[in-house]
Amino acid sequence: MKDKISYDQLLEVLEKTVASSSLYWQSLSLILCFILSYVFYKISRKFIFPKIISSTLKKNIELNRLVTRYLIPLLYPIFAVIFLAIGLSIYSEFFKETILFSTTLKLVALFLFLRFLRISSNNSFVANVAGFFLIPALILDIFGMLDLVIEYLDFYAFKIGNLRISIYLVVKAIIVLMIVFWISSLVSKKSKSYVDNSKSIKSSTKSIIAKFIDIIVYAIVLIILLKTFGVDMTTLAVIGGAVGVGIGFGLQKIASNFISGIILLFEKSVEIGDVVELDGGNIYGIVKHFGGRYTLIEGSDGKEIMVPNEDFIIQKVTNWSYTNNRARIEINLGVAYGSDLTMVRDILLNCARENPRCLNYPEAECFVTSFGEYDIKFTLYFWISDIVEGRAKPKSDVLINIWDKLQENNIRIPFPQREIKSLV
Numbered sequence: 001m002k003d004k005i006s007y008d009q010l011l012e013v014l015e016k017t018v019a020s021s022s023l024y025w026q027s028l029s030l031i032l033c034f035i036l037s038y039v040f041y042k043i044s045r046k047f048i049f050p051k052i053i054s055s056t057l058k059k060n061i062e063l064n065r066l067v068t069r070y071l072i073p074l075l076y077p078i079f080a081v082i083f084l085a086i087g088l089s090i091y092s093e094f095f096k097e098t099i100l101f102s103t104t105l106k107l108v109a110l111f112l113f114l115r116f117l118r119i120s121s122n123n124s125f126v127a128n129v130a131g132f133f134l135i136p137a138l139i140l141d142i143f144g145m146l147d148l149v150i151e152y153l154d155f156y157a158f159k160i161g162n163l164r165i166s167i168y169l170v171v172k173a174i175i176v177l178m179i180v181f182w183i184s185s186l187v188s189k190k191s192k193s194y195v196d197n198s199k200s201i202k203s204s205t206k207s208i209i210a211k212f213i214d215i216i217v218y219a220i221v222l223i224i225l226l227k228t229f230g231v232d233m234t235t236l237a238v239i240g241g242a243v244g245v246g247i248g249f250g251l252q253k254i255a256s257n258f259i260s261g262i263i264l265l266f267e268k269s270v271e272i273g274d275v276v277e278l279d280g281g282n283i284y285g286i287v288k289h290f291g292g293r294y295t296l297i298e299g300s301d302g303k304e305i306m307v308p309n310e311d312f313i314i315q316k317v318t319n320w321s322y323t324n325n326r327a328r329i330e331i332n333l334g335v336a337y338g339s340d341l342t343m344v345r346d347i348l349l350n351c352a353r354e355n356p357r358c359l360n361y362p363e364a365e366c367f368v369t370s371f372g373e374y375d376i377k378f379t380l381y382f383w384i385s386d387i388v389e390g391r392a393k394p395k396s397d398v399l400i401n402i403w404d405k406l407q408e409n410n411i412r413i414p415f416p417q418r419e420i421k422s423l424v
Contacts, residue, residue: 026091026100033087037079044075073119077112084108103142110138120186133175173225180224184217253310257293260309265290270312270319275387277318278311286388300390320387326359327387329395333402334375336412341368344378344411351401352382357394359383375414 049072071078084105092098114134118127140146150168157166191213264270270287276297277284285299294306311317320327335344345366352364364382371377384394406413 025095026098029087029091030084030101030104033083034080037076037083040079040083041076044079045072049075070116070119074112074115077108077115080108081105081112106138106142110134117182120182129178130175133171176224180221184221188213188217253308254293257309260313261290261292261295264295264309264312269322270295270317273388274322275320277320278307278315283307300392325386325388326383327391328362328381328383329391329398331380331395331398331402332369332377333380333413334372334377335406336375336414339376339411341376343409344406347405347409347411348378348380348402351398351405352380354401355382355394355398357384357386357389358398359385374416 084101088098088101088105091101114127114131117130118124137146140149153168153171154166157164157169159165270276272287272290274287275285276287283297283299283305285297285303285305287295288298288304289296290309291306294308295312297305297307299305331348335341345368348366349364352358352366358364359382362383364380366378366380369377369379380398382398384391
C-alpha cells in the first residue's frame with residue numbers, strides 16, 4: 001500500500017508540474033543560467049586564464065599544472081553549478097515549485113563530480129563505477145523513492161556475531177571504499193609529489209614526510225572502513241593486542257627494521273647520496289633510497305644492494321661523506337736500495353699534486369715507513385675533493401704517473417727474489 005501511495009503521489013506531482021506554468025518559467029530560467037555559464041566560461045577560457053597562467057602562475061609550475069589539468073576542464077560545469085544555485089535561490093523567492101530547477105542542479109553537480117573523478121584518477125573505471133551507483137541513487141532521490149529503496153535493501157541481511165550486514169550496507173561500503181581509496185591515493189600522490197619537488201626540503205626529511213603521509217592516510221582509511229561496517233572501535237584494543245603479540249613472536253625483525261629506518265631518518269647519520277661502507281668493506285656504494293624495511297645501496301659496479309635498516313644501527317658503518325665529501329687515498333710502494341730517497345719522495349709528492357682531483361689542503365704527504373728485506377718502503381697520502389666520484393681513478397692515474405717518473409729517473413722498483421738450491 002505504501003508503494004502504491006508513493007507512485008500515485010509521484011504521478012500527481014508530475015501532472016501538476018506539466019500542467020502548471022511554473023514548468024515553462026523554470027525551463028526559461030534554466031536556459032538563461034546555461035547561457036550565462038557558457039558566456040562566462042568562454043570569457044574566462046579565452047581572456048582571463050591565459051593571462052593568469054602566463055603572468056601569475058608562470059613561476060609556480062605545480063600550481064600551473066593543477067589549474068591547467070583540473071580547473072580549466074571543469075570550468076564550464078563549475079560555472080553551471082554556480083549560476084544554477086544562484087538562479088534557484090532567486091527563483092524560489094517568487095515561485096514555490098522548483099522541482100525542475102533543483103533536479104537540474106543535482107544532475108549537473110553529479111556530472112561535475114564524475115568528471116573530476118575521471119580527470120584525477122587518470123582512468124574511467126573509478127568514474128564508471130561511481131556513476132553506476134550514484135546516477136540511479138540520484139534518479140530515485142529525484143522521484144522521492146530513495147528512502148523506500150534503501151529500506152527495501154536494508155531488509156535483506158545476515159548477521160556475523162553482533163555485526164549485521166545487509167545489501168544496502170554492502171552497496172554503501174563499495175561506494176565508500178571506492179571514494180576513500182580514490183581520495184587517499186590522490187592525497188598521498190599529490191602530497192608526495194609536492195614534497196619531492198620542493199627544493200627547500202632535504203632528501204632525508206622528504207622520506208620522513210612521505211612515511212608519515214602513508215601512515216596517516218592508511219590510518220584514516222582503516223577508521224573509515226571500520227565505521228562504515230559499524231565495527232565498535234573498542235575492538236581495536238583487542239586487535240592491537242593481537243598485533244603486538246604477532247610482532248613479539250614473528251614480526252620482530254620487520255618491526256626492528258622499520259623502527260631503525262625511522263631512527264636513521266631522524267638522526268640523519270646516513271642520508272640519500274652518502275657514500276657508505278659496511279660489512280668490513282664488502283658493501284660499498286651510494287645510498288639511493290630509504291624503505292620501510294631496507295636501505296638501497298648502489299655499488300660502483302651497478303649492483304643494487306638492499307641492506308636491512310637494522311644493520312645501520314647495530315653494525316659499524318663507514319660514512320665517507322657524513323660531514324664532507326673529502327677522502328684520503330693511500331699508496332704504498334718500495335724502491336731499491338741505493339735510490340735517492342729525497343728524489344723519490346719529491347717524485348711521489350709531485351705526481352699526487354699534478355692530479356686534478358688532488359686537494360691543496362690537506363696537503364699531500366709522503367713518508368719512509370720501513371727498510372724491508374729487498375726494498376725501502378714509502379707511503380704516499382693525498383686527498384681528493386669528491387668521494388662520490390670514486391677513488392679508483394685518481395689512485396690509478398697517480399700510480400701510472402709515478403711509474404713513468406721513476407722510469408725516467410732510473411729508479412727501480414724491486415721484486416722479491418728466491419733462490420732454489422738442489423740438495424742432490
